[in-house]
Amino acid sequence: MPDFSVHVGSGIADADVIAVYESVGWTAYTGEPEVLVRAIRNSAFVVTCRDGAGEIVGLARAISDDATICYVQDILVRPSFQGSGAGRAMLEAIQSRYRHVRQTVLITDNGPGQRGFYQTLGFTEGSDFSPEPLRMFAKFR
Ligand SMILES: CC(C)(COP(=O)(O)OP(=O)(O)OC[C@H]1O[C@@H](n2cnc3c(N)ncnc32)[C@H](O)[C@@H]1OP(=O)(O)O)[C@@H](O)C(=O)NCCC(=O)NCCS
Known part of the structure; x- marks a missing residue:
């Protein structure tokens, strides 16, 4: 089972952000990399998973008023790490951070x-x- 660690914070190199979105083929984002980078920086909460070498293997982010609602905007895991618990770890990190809000929603x-x-x-x-x-x-x- 691949090993990873969970990190909170949006201080991520632009190239690393783009690479992890590319890994799952989300071209709607990677076609406008400057918009993607701004989206990460402006998200209320960003959590990543990194492998032993420090490479980002997963990313999730939330938009929130920190009072009533948490919107899970993206959650993605590199194909080689899918099924290893990274997605669960990141979603649980979001739910833990926003455990006080009534609504957690996503599309x-x-x-x-x-x-x-x-x-x-x-x-x-x-x-x-x-x-x-x-x-x-x-x-x-
Ligand atoms: C969806 C995604 C984020 C899940 O992340 P993951 O790391 O592969 O999932 P995990 O290994 O953490 O699985 C967590 C749980 O969900 C379950 N699960 C994951 N994928 C599943 C599937 N396709 N069908 C049924 N259950 C599934 C697992 O069985 C696991 O259950 P367990 O913890 O009780 O064993 C990942 O597959 C991904 O990045 N997919 C491409 C991008 C995407 O579609 N993102 C979601 C839309 S925003």
């Missing part, structure tokens, strides 16, 4: 992998909420 791709991951971590998809399903709206530029 993600419609794949079975994402559904399985978030359900394992205790999240409920909006359409499965009880007694009433939740409705999610989004508008992308």
